[in-house]
Each structure stands twice: as C-alpha cells, then as structure tokens.
Amino acid sequence: MVIAHRAGTSDFPENTVLAITESLKAGVDGEWLSVQASKDGVPVLYRPTDLSALTDGSGPVAGKTLDELVKLNAAYDFKGPDGSYPYRAHPVHIPTLEAALHVMPPGKQIYLDLKQAPAQHVVDAVTRLLDEKKAWDRVKLYSTDAEVTTLLSANARAQVAEARDATRQRLAEVVLEHTCRSTPPASSWAGFELKRQMTLEEKFTLGTGDAAVTAQLWTPQSVACFRSRSARTPIVMLAVNTPGDLRTATRLAATAVVVDSPRTILTGAQ
Incomplete structure (x- = not known):
C-alpha cells in the first residue's frame, strides 16, 4: 500500500482536507495524519509543536480552543513550485480528525500519528472520538512518544505500533x-x-x-x-x-x- 505522509506534505498543505482529497485522487491507499488536541479536547490535524511553523497563528495547539484553531490558515507558509505562497490569499483551515474521517472512503487505511505532550490529553481526545464514531477498526495508531504508545496499548481496541x-x-x-x-x-x-x-x-x-x-x-x-x-x-x-x-x-x-x-x-x- 502507498500511504500519503501527512496527506502528501510535498504536494499540498500537509494534514489538510485539501491534501487528503488530492492524494486520494492520485491513487493512494491511505493517509498518514498527524494528530494533536485542542484546549477543549478536540482532535485536529497538525504536526509542529508551535502554530507559527505553518500557520498565521502562534503558540501550541493545546493552548487554543477549536473555535480559535479553525480560524487559522493551515497553509500560510506553504510554498508553491515558483516560491510563492498561493494559499495566503486562499486560506486552507486546520481540520478536525472527525472531518478527515468523514472524507476518507471505506477501505482506505488511516494511520494516526499522535504528536502531543502531555500524552494523556491527546490520547483521551482521540479515544473519545473513535468511541463516538465507532471507528477503531478504521485506524492504526503510532507515536514517537513512548508514553503515548503505552497509553494506547492499554486499550484492547487500538491497533498500535x-x-x-x-x-x-x-x-x-x-x-x-x-x-x-x-x-x-x-x-x-x-x-x-x-x-x-x-x-x-x-x-x-x-x-x-x-x-x-x-x-x-x-x-x-x-x-x-x-x-x-x-x-x-x-x-x-x-x-x-x-x-x-x-x-x-x-x-x-x-x-x-x-x-x-x-x-x-x-x-x-x-
């Protein structure tokens, strides 16, 4: 299977619904998505530790509510082939994990890479959503953080690396x-x-x-x-x-x- 890293980080603004849909059009078998949780416990797609790395905002994802996060341009610093910033005039917003699950067709593999510290905050947020959507069988879970892996592995429904x-x-x-x-x-x-x-x-x-x-x-x-x-x-x-x-x-x-x-x-x- 060919899996789009961060939904295809080299082709389109990473971890966005735009990138997911375009990589699916290219023929990928699944998506590798970076997940953090907002201040109010909603899992969203975003990778760096600070919002200033990719967006027109700043601070950690966990420091802002979902309402604050969705107003940011997730593609603010994405450069086109000509070196321009094509999405500054056409903002692409930070999506929720729920929105990403919604646009993924049946049969496509979803890998969720949990990136946030403290680990319990993002694990609890993702667990609540997967419970609510009955989506445990649709996703595989990964993290470079050993604490995240330990917490996830305690859940018998989780397919954890x-x-x-x-x-x-x-x-x-x-x-x-x-x-x-x-x-x-x-x-x-x-x-x-x-x-x-x-x-x-x-x-x-x-x-x-x-x-x-x-x-x-x-x-x-x-x-x-x-x-x-x-x-x-x-x-x-x-x-x-x-x-x-x-x-x-x-x-x-x-x-x-x-x-x-x-x-x-x-x-x-x-």
Missing part, C-alpha cells in the same frame, strides 16, 4: 549484531524509516568518535526477524520518496510505504 525505541533496537541488533533476539508483540505492527540519518558513536579509552551515516536498517534479515513469529506482521516503511526506494521496499515485502509526494511516486509528475 510497537514503541519506536523497541523497533529501532530490534533493527540495530539484526543489522549490527546479526542476531534476532525478539519479535514484536503478536497484536502490534512496526513502523520505521527505510533509510535514516544516524550518528554512529564509537568509544575509546581516551574519548569517543562519531560519524554521520545514512543507515538502511530494513534488510531481508531484519524483515525476517520481525516476521519470525507471524509472516503476517505488518511492516510500514517510512520516508520512501524515490522510485528506487519504492523498488527496495517492494523487494523487502513491506506492507505499506509512506511517501511525501504521492503525485511523484504514483503518477510520475514532478
């Missing part, structure tokens, strides 16, 4: 130590970048040395390790943004790939 730290550790063990010590829990799935910029640190008697490397931790051996308990364990490879990376992920039998530009990957447009 294992903690990112656990995935990274397992991948490193296979690639660097050539050993498969453990596999993900049977009910979870795993998500990690196909290639990742990392710092390799070596310790000496008199100090340390480090080097920046681009590491590909998904290999035939690491995929086999993750699927040694069950051949059906879902593996999602993130940051697959070139035709070569797509071919690599396909050879590795990824369940899904997460792409920044569905328009490029699926239609060949630049």
